Amino acid sequence: MGKFWSLLFLCVPVLGTAMYLAGMYTSSGPLAMWFPENINPMAEEIDLLHDIILALSGVVFVATGLAIFLFMWCYECGCNKQLAKFVHGNHRVELWWTIIPTIVLVALAVYQFKVYADVRINRPMMAGADGVKGTADDVPEPASFEVMGRQFEWRIRYAGEDRLLDTPDDILGDVNELHCPTGTVMVGSLKSADVLHSFFIPALRLKNDMIPGTRQIVWFQADKIGSYEIVCAELCGWGHYKMKGRFVAEPPDQFQAYLQRLREKQFLREYVPAPPQPATDQVALDNQPTN
Amino acid sequence: MNRLRNHSSGPLVITTLIAVAVSFLSGCEVPIASFSSNLVFAKRLEIDSGMKMEPAVNETQSILAEMFGTPDQPTWPKLLSEDQELAGLVSQQRLTRAAGAVRSDQQDNHFGLFREHCVHCHSVVGNGVGPTSSFLNPYPRDFRMGIFKFKTTPKGKKPTREDVMRLLTEGIMGTSMPSFRLLKQDDLEALTDYAIYLAIRGEVERRLMMEAASELDLDKGERLLDPALKESAPDDYQDQLRLIEETVTKVAQSWTGAASSVTKVEAPPADYPLFGRDTAGSKEAQDRLGASIANGRSIFHGKIANCASCHGNTAMGDGQTNDYDDWTKDWTILAKVDPRDKEHIQPFLDVGALKPRNILPRNLRSGIYRGGSQPVDLYHRIVQGIDGTPMPAVGLKPDNPQGLSTEEVWDLVNYLLSLPYEHITQQSSQVPPYQRENP
Numbered sequence: 001m002g003k004f005w006s007l008l009f010l011c012v013p014v015l016g017t018a019m020y021l022a023g024m025y026t027s028s029g030p031l032a033m034w035f036p037e038n039i040n041p042m043a044e045e046i047d048l049l050h051d052i053i054l055a056l057s058g059v060v061f062v063a064t065g066l067a068i069f070l071f072m073w074c075y076e077c078g079c080n081k082q083l084a085k086f087v088h089g090n091h092r093v094e095l096w097w098t099i100i101p102t103i104v105l106v107a108l109a110v111y112q113f114k115v116y117a118d119v120r121i122n123r124p125m126m127a128g129a130d131g132v133k134g135t136a137d138d139v140p141e142p143a144s145f146e147v148m149g150r151q152f153e154w155r156i157r158y159a160g161e162d163r164l165l166d167t168p169d170d171i172l173g174d175v176n177e178l179h180c181p182t183g184t185v186m187v188g189s190l191k192s193a194d195v196l197h198s199f200f201i202p203a204l205r206l207k208n209d210m211i212p213g214t215r216q217i218v219w220f221q222a223d224k225i226g227s228y229e230i231v232c233a234e235l236c237g238w239g240h241y242k243m244k245g246r247f248v249a250e251p252p253d254q255f256q257a258y259l260q261r262l263r264e265k266q267f268l269r270e271y272v273p274a275p276p277q278p279a280t281d282q283v284a285l286d287n288q289p290t291n
Numbered sequence: 292m293n294r295l296r297n298h299s300s301g302p303l304v305i306t307t308l309i310a311v312a313v314s315f316l317s318g319c320e321v322p323i324a325s326f327s328s329n330l331v332f333a334k335r336l337e338i339d340s341g342m343k344m345e346p347a348v349n350e351t352q353s354i355l356a357e358m359f360g361t362p363d364q365p366t367w368p369k370l371l372s373e374d375q376e377l378a379g380l381v382s383q384q385r386l387t388r389a390a391g392a393v394r395s396d397q398q399d400n401h402f403g404l405f406r407e408h409c410v411h412c413h414s415v416v417g418n419g420v421g422p423t424s425s426f427l428n429p430y431p432r433d434f435r436m437g438i439f440k441f442k443t444t445p446k447g448k449k450p451t452r453e454d455v456m457r458l459l460t461e462g463i464m465g466t467s468m469p470s471f472r473l474l475k476q477d478d479l480e481a482l483t484d485y486a487i488y489l490a491i492r493g494e495v496e497r498r499l500m501m502e503a504a505s506e507l508d509l510d511k512g513e514r515l516l517d518p519a520l521k522e523s524a525p526d527d528y529q530d531q532l533r534l535i536e537e538t539v540t541k542v543a544q545s546w547t548g549a550a551s552s553v554t555k556v557e558a559p560p561a562d563y564p565l566f567g568r569d570t571a572g573s574k575e576a577q578d579r580l581g582a583s584i585a586n587g588r589s590i591f592h593g594k595i596a597n598c599a600s601c602h603g604n605t606a607m608g609d610g611q612t613n614d615y616d617d618w619t620k621d622w623t624i625l626a627k628v629d630p631r632d633k634e635h636i637q638p639f640l641d642v643g644a645l646k647p648r649n650i651l652p653r654n655l656r657s658g659i660y661r662g663g664s665q666p667v668d669l670y671h672r673i674v675q676g677i678d679g680t681p682m683p684a685v686g687l688k689p690d691n692p693q694g695l696s697t698e699e700v701w702d703l704v705n706y707l708l709s710l711p712y713e714h715i716t717q718q719s720s721q722v723p724p725y726q727r728e729n730p
Contacts, residue, residue, distance in 0.1 A: 150469070151467065151469065152469045153462055153469040153470045155464070160571075161571065162571065167712075168566060168567050168570040168571075168708075168709070168712050169567060169570055169571055170567075172664060174472070175461060175462060175470040175472055176470055176472050176473055177472070238411060238423065239411075239469065242408075244473055245473070246473060263568075265665065266567070266664070266665060267565055267567065267568045267665070267666065268665045268666065268667050269556070269558040269559060269565065269665075269666045269667050269670070269701070270556050270557055270558035270667060271443060271553065271554070271555045271556040271557075271667060273453065273553075
């Protein structure tokens with residue numbers, strides 16, 4: 001076999017790196033599998049964190065692959081007639097390869113505290129009783145929409161004029177279609193009607209499990225007009241792969257017009273032969289901007 | 292070292308090659324899809340008539356195959372496509388698109404849509420006994436009785452095309468039917484056609500089997516369409532053929548007639564109170580809404596609509612809970628089989644029936660309305676009843692002097708819409724039952 005195995009193992013770092021690079025720099029075709037463009041300014045640091053972790057683990061991945069290749073190449077038993085020498089470890093080297101990763105991991109953990117808190121803990125606040133935002137009596141901003149996961153669809157509801165969910169003036173949204181105004185921080189409430197689902201909008205870097213019996217609060221801001229994909233990221237049954245929705249970010253006035261259309265539909269008291277479909281229906285999912 | 296070097300990798304390579312070969316050879320074997328017979332209905336007819344239904348089942352199957360084709364190559368019967376009125380009901384092109392194995396082209400146009408999206412629950416023949424069906428509550432719909440619940444036409448009529456389409460796009464809340472709203476419009480049209488096709492095929496099958504059981508002596512070898520007669524008695528053969536064709540035409544006509552029988556609901560005056568819209572309105576609007584809801588409540592408990600008798604005094608759907616829907620009654624009560632008697636129903640379960648379950652009146656406090664939550668949807672449910680279920684239609688004045696006026700129906704709608712927000716501990720009726728009067 002000669003050097004066959006060492007060359008085969010060399011393929012791991014080489015092909016691995018090539019695939020990543022192709023994914024990052026190809027814009028179409030089967031190799032284009034990088035993230036869609038991020039439209040959520042609140043999630044920019046998530047991408048940054050991902051890049052840092054990818055770079056660090058990439059270096060380790062390539063270095064390990066190359067080291068394995070080098071050892072296999074140099075000490076392949078067919079051509080290396082030297083007898084094996086047994087080494088009982090090197091205290092200094094072991095110390096360093098423990099200390100350096102520890103420092104890196106702790107640094108990462110500390111660095112991501114803030115990102116995690118911004119995404120999961122520091123819920124957007126609004127002015128409390130004194131009417132001024134940024135004072136001590138601020139209250140958490142109430143959720144302005146609700147998404148309920150159900151095998152295998154997304155049911156949407158918007159808060160009405162009282163800005164509260166679960167009140168009689170709630171607006172029932174179109175199934176599988178979440179609209180939101182651009183440039184506004186949106187707080188949403190997630191729940192599930194049956195099993196575990198995970199609400200995932202890749203373009204917003206927003207992913208949160210929906211747990212039956214509880215409400216999860218998420219927040220984001222969409223800054224680019226367009227139609228994006230909602231997918232389920234938790235295996236929830238045989239139709240999981242088809243559990244898709246459409247997320248539409250539109251200018252605030254269009255969003256208000258959309259809510260008005262939903263209201264009219266919700267309060268319909270006469271027979272209309274073919275219910276009028278909102279114009280956004282024409283935006284096919286595959287027309288969404290990707291990069 | 293030498294021990295390692297002598298270790299041959301031969302057996303490993305051979306084993307791998309065999310494994311790969313086996314998986315290549317065995318992986319692509321798919322059974323040929325076929326429409327299964329309605330054996331549950333045949334069983335019922337067998338009990339009714341005391342004859343062996345097997346010959347009739349087989350004959351019906353071959354007549355249907357002749358006219359309606361197979362799951363891979365469905366055909367819209369020629370006699371229907373030649374009829375000007377019935378030709379537009381289902382398009383052959385859409386049928387072909389929805390049928391067959393799942394496949395897609397380079398432009399991501401999908402084919403075999405029924406098997407991609409529906410077959411899991413509704414099964415190939417549309418009898419609602421797909422692989423997942425027994426896990427679901429309620430069971431998936433059996434199209435073959437031609438009965439659909441949520442539609443805009445009166446009880447006993449077929450749904451319009453738009454009604455079927457709406458079920459596909461919106462899904463049915465409270466059941467396992469999801470929304471297919473993001474499919475392409477063409478896909479939805481094709482699936483609608485295919486569902487109508489399966490419903491018509493299934494209903495023709497039932498009628499032919501019924502015909503055979505009631506008119507023929509199967510034990511003596513009589514047949515629905517006897518090819519022997521073609522030579523010996525051509526007139527009799529033509530009569531038999533005509534009878535079958537009439538059955539098909541009649542079933543198809545019941546579908547084309549749906550559009551003209553729609554219950555056209557006219558909106559009340561715009562200032563007529565509406566729950567949700569006027570809940571936070573002016574004082575006057577709120578007062579009128581309150582009065583409307585109160586009136587709705589008394590209608591709910593009153594003698595004419597008498598909703599409380601099934602939906603319960605608390606409207607939680609706990610009134611009448613031991614009834615069955617028509618799909619279950621079809622092979623239990625109508626065949627004089629007790630659905631609770633395990634031994635009695637076993638022969639039916641053996642041929643594919645699902646275990647009978649009671650149909651429960653809707654819990655009106657959950658805010659989930661299967662047929663849609665628009666006021667007009669609730670209006671349709673009240674004045675039309677719900678096909679296939681014990682939910683009756685309420686009579687409307689002036690056609691029915693004993694019935695409700697349209698205003699009263701809208702009041703009832705307001706009350707229904709307000710129920711999910713009413714506290715459960717609060718007594719839903721202001722008047723105790725023994726003091727209630729006929730409104």
